[in-house]
Amino acid sequence: MKTFLTLFLIAALNIFSQNEDATELYSKAVELSKKLLIIDTHIDIPYRLKSNFEDISKITETGHFDYPRAIEGGLDAAFMAIYIPSSYEEKGGSIELADTLINLVENLTKLYPDKFEMAYSPQDIVKQFGNNKISLPMGMENGTPLQGDFKNLKHFYNRGIRYITLSHGEANHICDSSYDPNKKWNGLSPFGKSLIAEMNKLGMMIDISHVSDSTFYQVIELTKTPVIASHSSCRFYTPGFERNMNDDMIKKLAENGGVIQITFGSYFVSGNYQSKMNELDNYYKEKNVKRYSDEGKKYYDEFMQKNKIDYGTSEDLANHIDHVVKLVGIDHVGLGSDFDGIGKLPAGIKDVSSYPQIIYELLKKGYSEKDIEKICSGNILRVWKEVEDYAKDKN
Ligand SMILES: [Zn+2]
Known part of the structure; x- marks a missing residue:
């Protein structure tokens, strides 16, 4: 009886100290989320607010993004997705829609000037870090509004767009899409091929999330600067799913100096x-x-x-990050949640307050503060700066 009691006490103490370790590690994660610059490269708030405007300076009942939750999660910069549905390729009106969504983002910084601020360069992001505002750089999800004319590329650059996701759910005039069984260009269209050089010259980041595999490989052959996947995860965990990147593509992306920003949705994370x-x-x-x-x-x-x-877990999400790191090292992975644009989320991840949970999972895996900093922002900032520097040399 006595031995039984001793064993029971040892087991209870073990659980107690494990819990204590976990609490300590989580506090460390919260601390790091405040200390480190965190950039998320894909948040769909403009489209969410376009259909249903809410005061995001306060906690909102629906959705994943608002100011108080972003501050709670330690988020510092959120790329606003200027999302153009694929149907606009045929029906027209894509330029108007893109301009409307850009106006909406600008209006957020006018309505709530002490909470949100526009950002157009990596330098802006670094300068604004720590000022209690969320920096709002912009990326365009789907190149449809270019309408085959470099004038439009210049127009959207001037309006502040800093990356373009070449296509969305269907092939467009630029390239094929991973979701579209009809691969009408076998990769990039002739316009798409010439667009790559123009984006390089202008300092516009090329986003290969959503594109077909052949498009990805052709972009990698043509581009003179590193590319990004603004919101993609690893196909290793979701076999056959072209929307996520396979190991060979991740290796090519790393050789190119680019970065894959892991996306959070259960459908992308849990096979x-x-x-x-x-x-x-x-x-x-x-x-x-x-x-x-x-x-x-x-x-x-x-x-x-x-x-x-089950919807997967935050540990599954961290496994995607870890998979990229094991494959190509620490310099080519980051965070691109797709908040406000996704369905179900893994357990432990609920909205923009959840970045500490990801940091916690990385700490559990033994990641150092320096490594976590690269994942949270260092890698994407490096790529963005390289893209800018190339354009400066050309102009
Ligand atoms: Zn998307």
């Missing part, structure tokens, strides 16, 4: 969740049932319960 969702999709197709019809919703609830679906 298990993704395959269950595909199963569900196939059912809808087979039965010809719409997901949001009454029958579709009923089946969805049954399916989720029956399969005990």
